[in-house]
Amino acid sequence: MTSRRIAFVVFDGFQPLDLTGPHEVFHSAGDYACVVVASRAGPVASASGLLVHVAHGVTDLDPAGVDTLVVVGGRGVDRAREDEALMAWITAAAAGARRVASVCSGAFLLAAAGLLDGRRVTTHWAREEQLAREYPDVRVDRDPIFVRDGRVWTSAGVTAGMDLALALVEDDLGRDVAHAVARRLVLFLRRPGGQSQFSVALWSRQPATDPVRAAVTAIHAAPGNRHDIAGLAAHAGLSPRHLQRRFTAELGVPPTAYVERVRVEAAQRALAEGDEPVDAIARRCGFATAETLRRTFHRRLGVAPSDYRARFRSTAGPAGAPQSQPTALPLEGEPA
Structure with missing residues (x-):
């Protein structure tokens, strides 16, 4: 069986957990080929200063063949919207992708590409007013941790990207696989998108x-x-x-x-x-x-x-195994 290609888009000033969290979820599921793309190949600095070596620039990675496009967020998202080559690659990849997703303020890149017009979406609570103001054709819902509207999925801040990735795995491979991944990564087994961002x-x-x-x-x-x-x-x-x-x-x-x-x-x-x-x-x-x-x-x-x-509620694993405990309404990370 051919692995589904997950393409992550990053840029200078991206939030590292927006990339590494969902990337680990897909990798742990074992049925995906994950690639990371930026404007240029080589080291890309995250918002926290962590350098990530990106193997593919937009000029050497064919946007065709992407199953799921995941655009991460971060403080550099506003400057990234002005990167014409990056935006052109996102638009081309989204055109042929089965699914398009954003983590946190990555929604701004999807909105700039016209991919969110008329859709219900979410983003980090700290930037939802800006998203609604700058893109009035987008229906912004500030409360859920992630939202699915057709083939477009958007999520709130940082840890919500892992919830979104688990939901995508469950959509592809079923609940048992998603729960196995959650147990392996010590994540909450069920945190549907309707759960609030706020405590x-x-x-x-x-x-x-x-x-x-x-x-x-x-x-x-x-x-x-x-x-x-x-x-x-x-x-x-x-x-x-x-x-x-x-x-x-x-x-x-x-x-x-x-x-x-x-x-x-x-x-x-x-x-x-x-x-x-x-x-x-x-x-x-x-x-x-x-x-x-x-x-x-x-x-x-x-x-x-x-x-x-x-x-x-807590879901028991194999006999004698610890149980994963869900929480009520957690913080979704720092504003990206």
Whole structure:
């Protein structure tokens, strides 16, 4: 069987993990031939200073025959968009490729090539506004860790590139192979694209004053407690109206929305890490009933609690083998 060719595009100032993470996933699957291409063959400096020797420049690698084109991100992506030879090679390779993908801000190169027009895409949360502003024909979704729209796949920052690569392997070779690769690389076995890029600590601003910090600490310490505005105001030593105003100003969301987000994450962890019944988790995490938890999950995550558990719970390997533990909503690396 002929190996599928995966072509990675890099440039000066690329994010090294955008390349090495997905590259290892495909290599570990054993059914791919990975090549790396840049404007020129030779050493290419990453954003962190790591030098990668690239065997192929755009003038000596035929863009035909690429099965999957993967464009990485990094701080140098803006300058790379001005590289006419590189952009021409990306456009030619994409025209014949079965799939086109980007990691993090690599989406800017695909957008510059006109490959994202009319499509729903994602990128690192720190650059989604720029992408939407500069390419108004692109439908930018800032929340998911990766998005598939037809033959085009886009992912958020850094580690999301490995999730994307695992999804591509699963699409080609099946779930068992993707899970075997994940176990070998000690990755999360199932982290579908619909999972959010954000945890509460990242999604919201940090409190700037001690009274609001006290209220936030109380919420995180016991998500299942009542946490009405009067109770939080008592923790903060402020009047309810004053806390409402200060909390919203400092964190960007009102207390009720913040409490709900913390409770959702507590329920996510409980569903992923244990066998406790859904109704018990709902009560413990402050949702009162399983139906309230279900409605909140559908509104915030687009899935039922039972489906979330099926996707993210620990998956046992061979007898006696350690289990891979999923996390709730992880940080997707530094802005690229």
